Amino acid sequence: MDRPRVVPVRHLLRYPVAEPGGVSSMLPAWVAWANRQGTDTAWVDPPSAAGEPAPVWIRRYAARLAHLSGPVLAHAHHPWAALAWTAAWGTGPAVLTVHGVTDLGAGAALLLREAAAGAGVVTVPSRALAARLATWGIRARMLPNAYDTRRFVPLPEALPWPPLRLVVVARLVPEKGVDTALEAAARLEAAGRTVRLDIVGDGPLRPQLEGLGRRLGLGGRVRFHGFSPRPEQWLCRAHILLLPSRAEAFGNVIVEAGACGVPAVASRTGGIPEQVQDGITGLLVPPDNPDALAAAVLRLAADRRAWEGMRRAARRQALRFDLDVVLPRWQDLYRSLGASVSAGGQAP
Secondary structure (H helix, E strand, O other), rough: OOOOOOOOOOEEEOOOOOOOOHHHHHHHHHHHHHOOOOOOOOOOOOOOOOOOHHHHHHHHHHHHOOOOOOOOOEEEEOHHHOOOHHHHHOOOOOOEEEEOHHHOOOHHHHHHHHHHOOOOOEOOOOHHHHHHHHHHOOOOOOOOEEEOOHHOOOOOOOOOOOOOOOOOOOOOOOOOOOHHHHHHHHHHHHHHEEEEEEEEEEEOOHHHHHHHHHHOHHHHHEEEEOOOOOOOOHHHHEEEEOOOOOOOOOOOHHHHHHOOOOEEEEEEOOHHHOOOOOOOOOEEEEOHHHHHHHHHHHHHHHOOHHHHHHHHHHHHHHHHHHHHHHHHHHHHHHHHOOOEEEEEOEEO
């Protein structure tokens, strides 16, 4: 017996796909995969988010969403997007995925309770985030993110070292801990290692971080590349990924680096330990500790055999999050929920 088809799916976002962000980086491949399976799938770009208060942004996005016609299944990837859908249609989205809480501010719990109340189901990408939401009385189902691992292909042979090629791919905001990566690079240089650190990403801290790199004497050994929609050109040419986050719900870049065969040295915080198996696919260190970060990098650099083993294991781990593995589970969820809006714009 054939399974029922999935009704058209519309992904609702906080930031336009063209702007930096973890959801933006994975969603185009997700949408393309679903369309290849015969499911009418698209995203609805929101208005630019620069500096607008939530009520104004929600009202503007709701006006855009009100033009959709059904049957449509709405999958919101941010509580603001969920509230915009509710404002447009008078009912919550079928799915609300909470990708993190650090950008929600002091009122995160209240905002999430309001957004989750109308959603058919709330999902999160990690057990750590599910536990965090549970403390606020929100029950969430864990479904992982999905990636086009074919984009992230290991080089046929690892690049020689020195120099030791390190990479950070992150928004340049306080919670990503990029300052810790710079401090660690300086300690590696002081220990006699020749380092090249590529920082891929942009954000409000970029001027301060560039200044820190100069003060630490890193000079041309650290390079700020800004945001790139194709981070694999740096990830797949690195020896080690650094992710010294102070808070992290999942850590998309860990999967992307792992698909390139690049192990991570990352903070033991949030959902990161669910992606990095300490001593197997990478190493975990305390956040805000450049000495520990540098020591972990030195440990890998001193044991090429261990690094090679982690490289292979990181690739195997990343393939568990491939589109073909994860997205059938999302399709099954969509089938079970039906449409958020039926023809004529009425809630089903």
